[in-house]
Amino acid sequence: MNKITIIGAGRVGETTAQILAEKELCREIALLDVREGIPEGIALDILQTGPFFEFDCSVNGSNDPQILRDSELVIVTAGLARKPGMSRSDVLEANVRIIDAVTDQILEYAPDAMVLMVSNPVDTLTYRFAQRSGWERRRIFGQAGVLDASRMASFIAQETGFSTLDITTMVLGGHGDTMVPVPRFCTINGIPISTFISEERIAAIMERTRQGGAEILALRKNSSAYDAPGAAVAAMVDAIVNNRRRLLSCVALLEGEYGETDLAMGVPCILGEKGMESIVELSLNPGERADFDRSVASVRGDIDRLRAISSTQELE
Template structure:
C-alpha cells in the first residue's frame, strides 16, 4: 500500500485539551504535511508538539507537528503562516453551572485577536471555529478576519448529531453504526433535532421509540455538553468535540465535498437569510461550497427559523465586542 499524499498545513489555536487532542487527530490522519499547535502558555505547545512527534514511529504517521508560543500582540504567529485550515479552540471553557453565553464577552476578545492574526499570516485559510458561544464566535471570527463567509464556519452540528446518535444507540442497545440522526439550529438552547431524518437500521426513529422517549433523548442531546461539564467539574468535553473539528478540517484539505452539519452562513436557504446557523453544508477546498437543504416537517422548519432569530439577535451584539 502506498503512503498517502500529504499536503498543506493545519493550525490549531489553543493547546488545551480540546486543541491538543484536535492536533493529535489531525496529525494521525497523516493527510497534512504540517500541523501547528499554538498557545499563549510559554513552552506548552512546543512540549506537546515534541511529545506528538515522538509518537509518530509508534502510530505510523509522518505529519510533522510544530509548537509555537504566541503573545497577545501577535508574536509567534509566523509559525502558522500559509495555513490551509485553522481551527480556533482558544477561549475559556465552561465551568459547572455556566451557560455557553456566559463566555461571550471574555471569549470575544480572544477570538477577535486570533482571527485578525490568522488573516494577517494566512490570508487564504479556511477557519473552523469551535470556541463558545459557538454561533456568535463564528460570526465574530468572520467579521474580524474579513474573510468571505464561506471560508469561516463553526463546528457544532457534527458533535450534537454524534451525541444524539450515541444517546439513541445506547438506549436501544444497538451499534452506533446502525443509527442515523441529525440536529440543526444553534449549538445550545435552540438546537433543532430533526426526527424526520433519524433512522435505526433504516426504520424511522418514531417506529422504534415512543415520542416521550425521543423527546427525553433530544433534551439529553441539547444538554450534552453540560452533562459532561457537570461530571468533570473542571474543564469541558474534548474527545467528541475534537473528533468533530478534525473531521471537518480533513474534509477541507482532502476536498471531500462531504455533507456535514455545520454552523454556516445561510443566505436564502429555508427562507432564512443573513445569519450563521446550524445547517447541512457541503465542505471541501475553500470551505462551505453550498448549504444543502432537505425537506423538513413544518415543526422542524419552524424550530429552525426560531433558532435563526435567536442567533441573529446575539450575533448582532458581537460586532461591538
Template sequence: MKKITIVGAGRVGESTAHNLAKHETCREVMLIDIKEGVPQGTALDIQESAPIYDFDTRLAGSNDLKDMAGSNMVVITAGVPRKPGMSRSDVLDTNLAVLYGIVDEVKKHAPQAMLLIVSNPVDVLTYAAWKRSGFERRHVFGMAGVLDSARMASFVALETGFSVKDVSAMVLGGHGDTMVPMTRFATINGIPIDHFLSKEQIEKIVKRTREGGAEILSLRKTASAYDAPAAAIASMIDAISRNRRHILPAVAVLEGEYGLTDICMGVPCVFGEHGIEKVIELPLSAQEAAEFRKSAETVRADLAKLKK
C-alpha cells in the same frame, strides 16, 4: 493539506492535533498558545507517538501567532471555557476579544487559510470571524452540528442497543439549548428511529442531546468535553483535505437559506476542497421550522451584542 494551525493548545486543541496527525490529514500541524512551553510540549508529546501510530505528520508548538504563516486551515479553540451552571453565551465577551486578535493575525500571516471556529458561543463567533476577516463565506465555518449529531447518534445506539455504525442523525440550529435535533431524519440502517423507539424515548434523547455538553461538564466539574469535539473537528477537516464532498452539519453563514440572512446557524453543508461548497436546505415541517426560528432568535440576541 500541507499545514494546519490550531490556536489554543488546551485539551480540545491537543486532541484535535493528535487526531489530525494519526490520520495524516496534513503534512504539518502547528499548535499555538499563549502559555509558554505548553504548545511546544504538547507537540513533542504527540510527535513521540508517531512510531507507535505510524504517522509522518510533523508537529510543532509556538507562542507566536506569526508561526501560522503558510497554513491552509486555522482552527480556533482558544478562549475561556464555561463552568458548571454557565451557558455558552456567558463567555461571549471574553472569547470575542480573543477571537478578534487571532483573526487579525490570520489576515496578516495566513490570508489564504480557511477558518474553523470551535470556541463558544460558536454561532456568534463564527459570524464575528466572517465579518472581521472579510473572507468568503465558504471559507469560514464553525464546528457544532457534527458534534451534536454524534451525541444524538450515540444516545440512539445506547437506547436501542443497536450498532452505532448503523445510526444516522442530524442536528440543526444554534449550538445551545435551542438546537434542533431532527428526529424525522434520524435512522437506523435507513429505518426511521420511531420504528424502534417510543415517543417518550425519542423526547428523552432529544433532551439529552441538547444538554450533552452540560452533562459532561457537570460530571467532570473542571473540564468540558474534548475528545468528541476533537473528533468532530478532524472529520470536517478530513472532508476538505481529501475533497470528499461529505455532507456534514456545520455552522455556516446563511444568505437566504431557510429564509435567513446575516446570521450563522447550524445547517447541513457539502464539504469539499473549497470548504463549504453548498448549503443544503431541508424541507422543514411546521414544528421544525418553528424550532429553527426560535433557535435563530437566540443567536440573534447574542449577535445584537456585537453591534452595540
C-alpha cells in the same frame, strides 16, 4: 494538505492535533498558544506518539503567530471555557476579545487559509470572524452539528442496542440549548428511528442531546468535553482534505437559505476541498420550523449582544 494550524493548545486543541496526526491529514501540524512553553510541550508529546501510531507528519508549537504562515486551514479553539452552570453564551464577552486578536493574526499571516471555528459561542464567533475578515463564506465555517449529531447517535445506540455505525442523525440550529435535533431525518440503516423508539423516548433523547455538553461538564466539573469535539473537528478536516463532499451539519453563514440572512448557525452543508461548498435546505414541518425559528432568535440575541460589546470596546 500541507499545513494545518490549531490556535489554542487547550484540551480540545491538543486532542484535535493528536487525531489529525494519527490520521495523517496533513504534512505539518502547528499549535499556537499564548502560554509560554505549552504549545511546544504538547507538540513534542504528540510527536513522540508517532512510532506507536505510525505517522510521520511534523508537529510544532509556538507562542509566535508567525507559525501561522503557509497554513491552508486554521482551526480556532482558543478562548475561555465555560464552567458548570454556565451556558456557551456566558463566555461571549471574554471570547470576542480573544477571537478579534486571533482574526487579526490570521489576516496577517494566513490570509489565504480556510478557518474552522470551534470556540464558543461558535455560531456568534463564526459570524464575528466573517464580519471582521470580509472573506467569502465558503472559507469560514464552524463545528457544532457534527458533534451534536454524534451525541444524538450515541444516545440512540444506548437506547436501542444497535451499532452506532448504522445510525445517522441530523441536528440543526445554534450550538446551545435551543439546538434542533430532527428525528424525522434520523435513521438506523435507513429505517426511521420511530420504528424502534417511542415518541416519549425520542423526546427524551432530543433533550439529552441539547444538554449533551452540559451533562459532561457537570460530571467532570473541572473540564468540558474534548474527546468528542476533537473527533468531530477531525471528521470535518477529513472531508476537506480528502474532498469527500460529505453532507455534515456545520455552522455556516446564511445568505437567504432557510429565509435567513446576516446570520451564522448550524445547517446541512457540503464540505469538500473548497471548504463549505453549498448549503442544503431541508423542508421543515411546522413544528421543526418553530423550533428552528426559536434557535434563530437565540443566536440573533447573541449577535445583538456582540454588537453591544463592540460598541463598548470602541468607546474604551
